[in-house]
Amino acid sequence: QFRYRVCVQLKLRAETMVTSARMRIPYSRLNHNPNSSPHRVFFIPLCTSRRFFLLITAALLISFPYFAWSTEESMGGETRMPTKPRFSLDEMRGFALRKSLSTDYKPSYYTKSATSFDRMLMERSSRFDISATDVLVFVHIQKTAGTSFEKFLVRHLSIDRPCECTKKRKRCVCRRPGGNNNQTWLFSRYSTGWVCGLHADYTELAVSACVDTVLEKKEGAGNRRRYFYTSFLRDPITRYISEYRHVSRGATWMASRHMCNGRPPTPDELPLCFDPRVGWEGVSLEEFLSCPFNLATNRMTRMMADLTLVDCYDTTKMDRRKRDSIMLESAKANLRSLSFYGLKERMDDSQWMFQRLFGLRFTKRLSEWNKSKSNDTVVTPELMKKIREANSLDIELYSYALELFDERMERMKRDGLPVTVPEATLPSASHFIDDSPNEDRSKMILPINEEEEEEDDDRYEDSERYN
Template sequence: MSEFAFGNSIGNAYKHSTAVAAHYQQTILSFAHITQNPDNNRFKVEGGQDVLVFLHIQKTAGTSFERFLVRHLNVTHQCKCIFGEKRKMKCQCRRPIGRIWLFSRYSTGWACNLHADYTELIVSGCVNNKLDVREGKRYKRRLFLTTFLRDPIDRFVSEYTHVSERGATWARALHFCGGRLPTPEELPLCFDPDVGWGGVSLDEFLACPYNLAFNRQTRMLSDLSLVNCYNSSAMDAIVRDRIILESAKFNLRQFAFFGLKERMAESQFLFEKTLGLT
């Protein structure tokens, strides 16, 4: 009985997930769409409706890839970048008609919140909404989702080092889901915000059950609305974790491209070949 209930729960959740996919099916082009019909489905910067969207997961070499996108990508209408205060780079990645072709940290800023995840970027409709505002009109777009992944243990250790040595907390990340922010009870902090978390020991880092470093890649690629967002008390923990994992795998298949931190050169080559940017 328990196995049936578990399977049924997954099935019911994916009825919703399939509905979400169908809603975005005409605007999101996956790797499969591109390879099956490259002439029509490759990224076209010359047109007006194609937009590269980068989902930046912490400590996966995302910053390096985003710099490559705005400074070295071989496209007709390249990004125009300037350096502001503290050498922070800001870029305009627009076509001559004013339409934006790159949605990323250096081109649009953290428009959907700091290190926005799949739920914030896509499920909430934030990408299209923000682009409509910036372009001054509601347009139909084709979104090409991209991200970078990394060995999960290496990524976790790298995040711990970043937090411990540099005091990073990403406290400005909002984790918007289901039309609202999580309550303090749903997502407690692991540290005193007035003190920060710099110098935290590995044991302390591991001991906090609310540490978002755990399974960060899976969570950021999943549709958290399937599991009541950050309200973990409303569902069996095993079922919840399984739905999050299956959702992340399902969503990753909708991406136009994902690279691996451990294979940067090959990933860059595959990215350019897949999207026709060579």
């Protein structure tokens, strides 16, 4: 009789725990009255068996911790929402690498000798040394003042051994001062060319290890290089309209490869918005905005993100909201990992930060170098609203970049690097700090006759070999 009563109680409590876990109802709220069980009559013969009594007792003892944990987890989900993704960015990157069978990337390249801003600021051994094995890599995002900055690097940098440039080829030889003539310190369009693809993005340059592969092929694999990735960003709305103007004048960037996980996107993954035999010259802003496959949309986020995390250009395998969220967080993480990034709207501050951080000096002021072309672009309030909505990821990324930029400026002023170039040649930090209230530039109406950055001719350039 005792065994029977205990058996019934154990059985009912087991059923109650299962129900609690499945229905996400606290165990204490469920009624486990033995007289209310519909299985009571059926269960009497089983409970009179000693063997069955021992079996159910053991099963209950083994399963109790699991059901208790499951119920606690289920109830926790009702009262509190997760504040961060379940997996870290590195874990998600690892999942994407393991899943892809066609990839030829090496996981070690994710952090292979990449030097971040924080390391440069905090570790003396991580300072850029142009005479050693350090390489400055520039990620050139279209219409962000990248052309001006790259020309400054090869033409207006005060170093012992300036770059030797050939005008007709738009190519410069940038050898290390006092070192091996076969080694370059700069990886950019004017020094090595578009060897990783026209306007190669972060995925092509860093994730695929194209930079390291190219330099090892050219200079040998014996050097332990350190890479200092840099880039420029711009207000998303003005950048988008600037790219539209550039495309309407004939630019297509058809030579871009968009390599990801060892292959370019298929026509199904990345259709073209125009007939390549005709081009897109003269396109209206409305048509430019209406194409869902226009890579101008959220370009900065896409080019700074690790696209292997979102199945590259295949948008069918992931919910759009999840894809956008992962891309944005990846772009923010990679932005933090850069050695330096500048802002087109704050060229003087960007120049001051670069010179202090890298211990190099420009012979001219970057903010005074912009040649301009006047353009009239009528942007109606309705079109402006659509442009903002289409580029919401870039707007959020740029807002984050502004905050991080200000934080870095303050850190460098407070406890930054010692001055390694003559103080007279360095712009004053206080002179460049903008003390005016922060404005949401994404909501500013684009002025007519906006001054354009120096026009580049990369619409005609193809990927060239580093030689």
